[in-house]
Amino acid sequence: MYKVTVALLATLAVAAALHIPNVRTGATDNAHITGPEVAQKQKLVLQLLRNVGQKNMYAELAALGQSWNPKQNIDRYANQYAVKNFVSMWKQGTLPRGEIFHVYNDSQLKEVVALFDMLYFAKDFETFIKTAAWARDNVNEGQFAYAFSVAVVHRDDCAGLVLPPLYEVAPQLYLHSGDIMEFMSAKMQGQVNYVKMTNWTAGNEITNPEQLLGYFTEDVGLNAYHAYAHLYMPFWLNCEKYGITTCQMRGEAFYYYYQQILARYNLQRMANYLPELEDFDWEETIKTGYNPDLLYPNGAQFPNRPAQQDISSIKSYSIEDLKAIEMRIKDAIDSGFVLGEDGNKIPVTQYVVGMRIIGNIIAGNQDSVNSRYYGSYTAMVRNLLALIMDPAMEHGVAPGVIGHFETSLRDPAFYILQKNILGLFENFKDNFPAYKPDDLLFRGVAVKDVAVDQLVTYFDLFDIDVTNAVDVASIDEADKINYVAKAMRLNHKPFTYKIKISSDKKTSAVVRVFLGPSTELTHSNFYGEQASDVYYGHPTADLERLRNYFVELDRFPVDLNIGDNLVQRNSREFTTTTGDEPSFDALRRTAESGHSVLSIVNRQCGFPDRLALPMGHKAGAPYSLFVMVTPYGADEHDHVKDIYSCMGLMTTLDNRPLGFPFDRQIENYGKFYTPNMYFKDVLIFHKDSSSANSNIYIKKNVNGFDADH
Numbered sequence: 001m002y003k004v005t006v007a008l009l010a011t012l013a014v015a016a017a018l019h020i021p022n023v024r025t026g027a028t029d030n031a032h033i034t035g036p037e038v039a040q041k042q043k044l045v046l047q048l049l050r051n052v053g054q055k056n057m058y059a060e061l062a063a064l065g066q067s068w069n070p071k072q073n074i075d076r077y078a079n080q081y082a083v084k085n086f087v088s089m090w091k092q093g094t095l096p097r098g099e100i101f102h103v104y105n106d107s108q109l110k111e112v113v114a115l116f117d118m119l120y121f122a123k124d125f126e127t128f129i130k131t132a133a134w135a136r137d138n139v140n141e142g143q144f145a146y147a148f149s150v151a152v153v154h155r156d157d158c159a160g161l162v163l164p165p166l167y168e169v170a171p172q173l174y175l176h177s178g179d180i181m182e183f184m185s186a187k188m189q190g191q192v193n194y195v196k197m198t199n200w201t202a203g204n205e206i207t208n209p210e211q212l213l214g215y216f217t218e219d220v221g222l223n224a225y226h227a228y229a230h231l232y233m234p235f236w237l238n239c240e241k242y243g244i245t246t247c248q249m250r251g252e253a254f255y256y257y258y259q260q261i262l263a264r265y266n267l268q269r270m271a272n273y274l275p276e277l278e279d280f281d282w283e284e285t286i287k288t289g290y291n292p293d294l295l296y297p298n299g300a301q302f303p304n305r306p307a308q309q310d311i312s313s314i315k316s317y318s319i320e321d322l323k324a325i326e327m328r329i330k331d332a333i334d335s336g337f338v339l340g341e342d343g344n345k346i347p348v349t350q351y352v353v354g355m356r357i358i359g360n361i362i363a364g365n366q367d368s369v370n371s372r373y374y375g376s377y378t379a380m381v382r383n384l385l386a387l388i389m390d391p392a393m394e395h396g397v398a399p400g401v402i403g404h405f406e407t408s409l410r411d412p413a414f415y416i417l418q419k420n421i422l423g424l425f426e427n428f429k430d431n432f433p434a435y436k437p438d439d440l441l442f443r444g445v446a447v448k449d450v451a452v453d454q455l456v457t458y459f460d461l462f463d464i465d466v467t468n469a470v471d472v473a474s475i476d477e478a479d480k481i482n483y484v485a486k487a488m489r490l491n492h493k494p495f496t497y498k499i500k501i502s503s504d505k506k507t508s509a510v511v512r513v514f515l516g517p518s519t520e521l522t523h524s525n526f527y528g529e530q531a532s533d534v535y536y537g538h539p540t541a542d543l544e545r546l547r548n549y550f551v552e553l554d555r556f557p558v559d560l561n562i563g564d565n566l567v568q569r570n571s572r573e574f575t576t577t578t579g580d581e582p583s584f585d586a587l588r589r590t591a592e593s594g595h596s597v598l599s600i601v602n603r604q605c606g607f608p609d610r611l612a613l614p615m616g617h618k619a620g621a622p623y624s625l626f627v628m629v630t631p632y633g634a635d636e637h638d639h640v641k642d643i644y645s646c647m648g649l650m651t652t653l654d655n656r657p658l659g660f661p662f663d664r665q666i667e668n669y670g671k672f673y674t675p676n677m678y679f680k681d682v683l684i685f686h687k688d689s690s691s692a693n694s695n696i697y698i699k700k701n702v703n704g705f706d707a708d709h
């Protein structure tokens with residue numbers, strides 16, 4: 001998939017002339033990777049991920065696996081050590097089937113990386129599938145599904161293949177325990193069809209204000225987006241080892257990915273009048289508790305974290321170790337150089353290089369210049385939090401939701417932690433001067449006007465196929481049962497925006513569109529007392545204070561003519577978001593009938609389009625739409641174009657940092673504002689859809705604030 005996307009985007013960037021490309025529906029560009037051969041490959045990939053908790057029930061594939069012996073076929077692998085390494089680990093005993101796979105557990109991680117190596121270095125697709133079929137029945141199912149999925153994303157011969165929706169591969173990690181148990185009991189009673197409304201946090205009585213955000217933090221699409229992004233850039237992936245040449249912006253992409261997730265989360269907090277996130281502090285407890293109400297696929301419970309939980313050292317490392325690493329990172333940022341493996345000083349004072357080096361260090365990924373000294377910071381902090389309920393591992397408590405990419409966005413503590421991690425990046429960025437007018441101006445070009453359709457959010461129902469969560473006796477049986485969980489999800493009406501741009505020349509440009517808090521209304525008390533001290537009515541609530549809350553909706557190249565230009569785009573064309581993926585079942589049927597699934601798939605990895613807008617209010621909640629037009633600047637190659645990522649958010653069209661222009665300090669609005677920018681005040685409305693589904697409880701408004709409008 002990654003290769004497809006990059007090829008596609010590269011083509012579009014060049015072919016931007018005269019019309020705005022539609023990145024979202026560019027499937028026709030994939031002609032070379034469609035056809036029966038691809039459909040056949042796709043079929044095998046989907047079959048291998050079906051009911052992974054059970055042994056392979058596809059007789060042909062199972063037989064392939066049984067007759068395969070990786071070591072006896074070692075010449076079929078480009079890296080023979082990988083085979084010897086994994087097979088010897090496996091013979092000594094890797095994680096048994098049925099156990100929880102935790103990617104932050106060192107020994108389990110070693111095993112899964114070794115398994116991935118074997119899958120990745122298989123010389124051809126046939127060897128890959130045979131290896132996968134072998135591993136499918138001989139290795140822990142969590143480790144298999146993970147290593148196999150990462151391999152599908154990264155193998156050249158898997159270009160054009162898509163993974164099924166992750167929330168349908170392992171529905172247990174996305175749906176509340178009561179829902180899953182109900183499906184299991186329906187299965188035991190022999191029911192063939194079972195459809196149920198999911199138990200929705202925000203639909204229940206709210207006992208903790210943080211639960212108001214359940215519609216966002218527990219959204220299956222959002223959580224799958226996080227899990228999926230990690231399949232693209234796992235922290236353990238060493239670009240050199242795997243010959244991946246597009247990792248130059250890995251550190252920056254890590255930053256921006258989470259910066260934007262946090263910004264989106266914060267806009268949802270504002271929409272719900274929740275106060276600003278608390279700061280993370282090693283000396284303090286975590287104030288906010290969280291009860292995930294989730295079961296692992298093997299039936300174990302995800303632990304509940306009560307409010308005011310202490311943070312403790314774990315067996316593998318202590319809080320002091322982490323503080324020391326944090327100190328080293330801060331020292332590097334302040335001093336302007338990091339220490340290389342042999343103690344050499346590597347400067348980080350130039351933005352692009354510095355961001356790469358610092359970013360890799362903070363992410364703690366395998367491209368870090370010195371992981372012995374700087375550790376694997378992000379993974380270590382998350383692991384410590386994941387084990388918070390049983391740090392000494394004395395009580396057999398399973399890791400918490402923060403320990404898994406599929407589930408971590410559910411926990412408020414994850415955002416608190418992430419804010420702290422992003423704070424390190426901000427320390428780094430604040431060492432660079434604010435943008436000067438020359439960095440921001442586009443001489444001769446001005447944004448004259450911006451018009452937007454009415455922005456409306458609402459809740460809709462979405463069907464999730466949960467067949468993979470129940471045990472079946474055969475594939476025939478699995479094909480017959482129809483188990484559907486109906487989940488309530490935030491959505492918005494598609495909308496179009498129009499931009500009037502004047503230009504005194506024929507030129508290429510890049511348009512960026514952001515949504516953020518309204519600067520106009522920050523001084524009023526619109527948001528009520530609860531938040532007035534926090535974001536709003538705050539005397540210093542200026543753009544510098546708010547810039548980190550701007551989310552990027554769209555970024556695309558455009559050709560301008562002399563005079564007025566009208567640019568019109570629909571929200572479905574946004575380059576940073578993507579629509580729903582077809583169900584596992586739809587993908588499988590398409591592939592099994594010999595057709596390529598690409599025609600029915602939108603881009604796979606992107607922020608869910610449905611969540612592009614924060615939840616509105618009945619009376620309209622004020623936000624700012626920000627538009628900026630800058631020179632295309634494709635000739636400057638400081639910032640590589642070919643970037644390691646799965647989505648438009650990270651696609652650089654020009655030579656500007658991700659997050660530009662909000663990524664640097666804004667000294668004052670007057671110095672920042674140039675004619676090629678435009679702030680448009682918009683209102684986001686929320687439509688109460690409960691009358692249409694009268695038997696379903698739908699959240700009407702938040703905190704009763706809208707009630708009297």
Ligand SMILES: *[C@@H]1O[C@H](CO)[C@@H](O)[C@H](O)[C@H]1NC(C)=O
Nearest residue numbers: 095105106107108315316393
């Ligand atoms: C890692 O997982 C293994 C099981 O594979 C377990 O024995 C070990 O205690 C775990 N280690 C840590 C530090 O969690």
Ligand SMILES: *[C@@H]1O[C@H](CO)[C@@H](O)[C@H](O)[C@H]1NC(C)=O
Nearest residue numbers: 176178179199200201204293
């Ligand atoms: C829904 O979930 C809540 C909290 O997780 C629980 O208290 C409640 O009993 C559940 N309701 C149903 C019908 O499962």
